[in-house]
Amino acid sequence: MSGERAARATERRLESQRRTAAEEVDRILAITLGLIERSAPAMPSVSEIVAAAGISNQTLYRTFGNKDELILAVLERGVLRVADTTRGRMAEVDDPSEQILAWVRAVLRQVSVVDAAETSRSVLGYLHQTGAVEGANQAELLAPISALLLEPVAALGGDAVDAACISDLVLGAMRRHLWTKTVPTRAEVDHVGAFVLRGLGAGSAR
Structure with missing residues (x-):
């Protein structure tokens, strides 16, 4: 069984991970929007998005699905x-x-x-x-x-x-x-x- 302090430590760790994940999502969204604004009326490709964001296809699909x-x-x-x-x-x-x-x-x-x-x-x-x-x-x-x-x-x-x-x-x-x-x-x-x-x-x- 975990104690109260261990539970609080776990929650702090999870909160930190959630905050980091939210910041990464915000960054990817901002980069994608910037690419759309520059390429309109065409849409940027997945390869252009992952290159600009500095992430892999796997990271993108794990975050957004598609x-x-x-x-x-x-x-x-x-x-x-x-x-x-x-x-x-x-x-x-x-x-x-x-x-x-x-x-x-x-x-x-x-x-x-x-x-x-x-x-x-x-x-x-x-x-x-x-x-x-x-x-x-x-x-x-x-x-x-x-x-x-x-x-x-x-x-x-x-x-x-x-x-x-x-x-x-x-x-x-x-x-x-x-x-x-x-x-x-x-x-x-x-x-x-x-x-x-x-x-x-x-x-x-x-």
Whole structure:
């Protein structure tokens, strides 16, 4: 039987290993994203990724399973960063209507930065080709962004279904611009925001 001190020592050792593993995963993801940004619209090969990261194919596959899982992890990391940025923009205002407008602007802004949009097209195009992102899986990946609507929509008397409808509408517009390589105008963004608020009975955008 192990004693209490031995158990604590084991936990410290495991925690150190988890921290090291997390740092290595972060490093591989950052390197992969950098390669994608430089090679877009083409995708970097596994050999390019392992060479840049200074690891073996075995290490890569032991960490992520396969290339699809690695690219999905890159996409998930990007979605979380967009969610964090959007949450910050929404926190700058108190009125729920303005928070929803901030959400709309932040989401549509993702296709307004040309280089970022090209990177997103490369990642999503690859994942669509491999079948790694389909249907409900897309909604699950974007859930951290969509979930930000729940609170302000509820404050205006709406519910989760209303929030889902808004998310589908705005994310759909974002995808349309992404695949057609167009950029939403300020007038379009304002119109979408006003349309959403009218649907919630909250009047038009200010």
